[in-house]
Amino acid sequence: MARTLIKDVLTTPPTGQEITIGGWVRTVRNSKGGFSFLALNDGSTIAQLQVVADGKLPNYAAELVKLTAGCAVLATGTLVQSQGKGQTVELQATAVQVLGWADPEAYPIQPKKHTFEFLRTQAHLRARTNTFAAVTRIRNVVSMAIHDFFQQRGFIYVHTPIITASDCEGAGQMFRVTTLEANPPAGAPRPDPNDDFFGRPTYLTVSGQLEGETYACAMGNIYTFGPTFRAENSNTPRHLAEFWMVEPEMAFCDLEGDAETAEAFLKHIFRTALERCTKDLEFLSEHVDATVLPTLTAIVASDFERVTYTEAVALLEKSGRTWQYPVGWGTDLQTEHERYLTEEVFRKPVVVTHYPAAIKSFYMRLDDGTAPGRATVAAMDVLVPKIGELIGGSQREERLDVLLQRMAELKLRPEDYWWYLDLRRYGSVPHAGFGLGLERTLQFITGMANIRDVIPYPRAPRSAEF
């Protein structure tokens, strides 16, 4: 079934040759003059191709006049200059084959405005709407921009494990993976963890970073790009139980190199989206969030600001604002603080560095020479308008003695981290990395208010349909 994509039809001058288009009818207009205009969409572009079906086509009266939104057709014909508004070409059909009907009484995606809430209940069909098809194409382009950025710089794509026996960072927010009877009858003997598939308790990963470090300490620069999980009971427009994360890790790299890479990375993603998803972003700017295009354009042209956590806290304290969460040296920055810094103080993305050790993870490198009680680590968060933190990263603690000391303070058992500690025992190198959540990034790029609308099948508390 050779067919031409509508996006190619619309970007290539017509040759006069006969072509075949496959697509789904968006709208139909039956002219009194005895012919019909079908607006076809095939998912390759947000634009429709108009097909003119002449009343002389053999199946015109029996089938074509009965076409409605959602029907699937194959249309063959030649492209001609269009007389209609808003299009340059149209297909003068010599044959229109109806492949699948869509009963207008039952088909949920009628040509009218649907709420995003309703469309979430129809997630298997919502990519047939302009908004969700645009988000799907942008998600594809952004995913490839992520790969391109790292591949062009010689990073190696590494698949870190999804099922993990280490519950290192999860602390009660991990999903258990098991083949044991998950719902044994009352009074049944207690299941033996040793009988489980892996012979031990296992979980869904919350991050590929620790395994990523092992590969950076062999291959140099690597990145992961895969699903991660949080069993966090957060029913918000910003949280998913399953989401995709990008985690680069660079050997022979310090915090400064980490921040430079993060800035270049974000600009590359946004620039690629602007260049390759122009029509989809224009559509979303018009229908979803008018700030999308100017925000992305401004960020690509900006130089990210750098401030230390200590400087940031001083700015917040002297702001004169009343905060929902009080701010002071030692407290973590909340979204309200982050947005104030990036939206109002600097009016561009901000890289905040050197956070207090007490509020950051055990593996972040302890800064030299900080005062007692004011210990900081070589951590960084990249803040952007509307979202707050989009990237979190750090230089890693490469000194075995310092790392062991820090783990002891946090009551982490070295034997649970034997392989992670080996990296500091054998050929240890300064290294750094960061994490970017794909869906938060897509929310930022598309302007979609609810994170469940930028992933095909969202997973959230009490929600795993499809």
Add this chain to the structure above:
Amino acid sequence: MARTLIKDVLTTPPTGQEITIGGWVRTVRNSKGGFSFLALNDGSTIAQLQVVADGKLPNYAAELVKLTAGCAVLATGTLVQSQGKGQTVELQATAVQVLGWADPEAYPIQPKKHTFEFLRTQAHLRARTNTFAAVTRIRNVVSMAIHDFFQQRGFIYVHTPIITASDCEGAGQMFRVTTLEANPPAGAPRPDPNDDFFGRPTYLTVSGQLEGETYACAMGNIYTFGPTFRAENSNTPRHLAEFWMVEPEMAFCDLEGDAETAEAFLKHIFRTALERCTKDLEFLSEHVDATVLPTLTAIVASDFERVTYTEAVALLEKSGRTWQYPVGWGTDLQTEHERYLTEEVFRKPVVVTHYPAAIKSFYMRLDDGTAPGRATVAAMDVLVPKIGELIGGSQREERLDVLLQRMAELKLRPEDYWWYLDLRRYGSVPHAGFGLGLERTLQFITGMANIRDVIPYPRAPRSAEF
């Protein structure tokens, strides 16, 4: 810490400018003349760069003469023509900074031959060996070749869900995902599945196909590339509990288009590996499997054979062979049969089509006009030497009535598949797709005998370390 990658050093003519290399020592030779040769590897290429450290360097006696395999260094200097065998340039060092030591008494990766079994226990360090670093680079190139193939053809990359509430195809081979107490004490009240995170039983996906179909029926051509899971108690060199799978799905496509895409896809992957991983494949040909290069080269140049299942069974029956698994119309083909067809009958890849309906999945399209009791479906398997089936696919059943009839025969409940059936209710189109396991493909390309050696952290029964 700006550094130059060794792969760039070796492919660019020396400029005389000072450069810095970061890497791990593979071997050391201390010359009696008062200088040392360090063979450095940084993961960017299989080749080592020789660094010449002069005895006049300030840390020569205190540090550099003590370097051993596995130590990490930063070496600065200029490239000069090398006098040594097997290398064109070497780095004349003006400074060598030792970043991390590796006690030769304790470091597990000594410069000698290690068994793959031993290295599996050191999976966090095994990418520091030539073989596993080569496999890692090939895995990266193959992963990107997969993306490139589909992106060049306008396919949209779609992330189908990992956690799923449908146990459609799993039939007892799925991992359960839960936040319920997985190991309740004896006598504890039976946990209520309604209290689980998603309010219902959930599992790890075995395939993204069904959700992929929903996106193909909106976007046209899509593909997935993500982790999939089997809780199958198979402790073999061919099975993993967690592996990465590629699943394209094409709307307006029949079995013939499916087979053509699969053939072009495999050739693209193999051609890309040959072009971009030449040195790594040469190394593996020399040290792991001598047939790797000729096999890949032959396949890229071949035209895949096409036979029907019925023809294939006739060939097997008249072979005169004694089979471990008896063959006859209606039985599934085993690896011994598949290998005979591709290795001995046709001596090239074979696409076997139109299998008996009774041995294939419910969603495969029923062939028209097959005799009663001999019903076949529009399925295909692509067979390659040494492995047997590498790709399995089909045209999907797009006719609602035929699909419902088939589901009734298999006692599948339509209400469990309401959204899948909707695709046949509204704008149904002929569509087709296939699945390729990344790790099987990598086994084929690299010649690695055990599938656990082509994924960073293999997951298998009783094995989830790291």
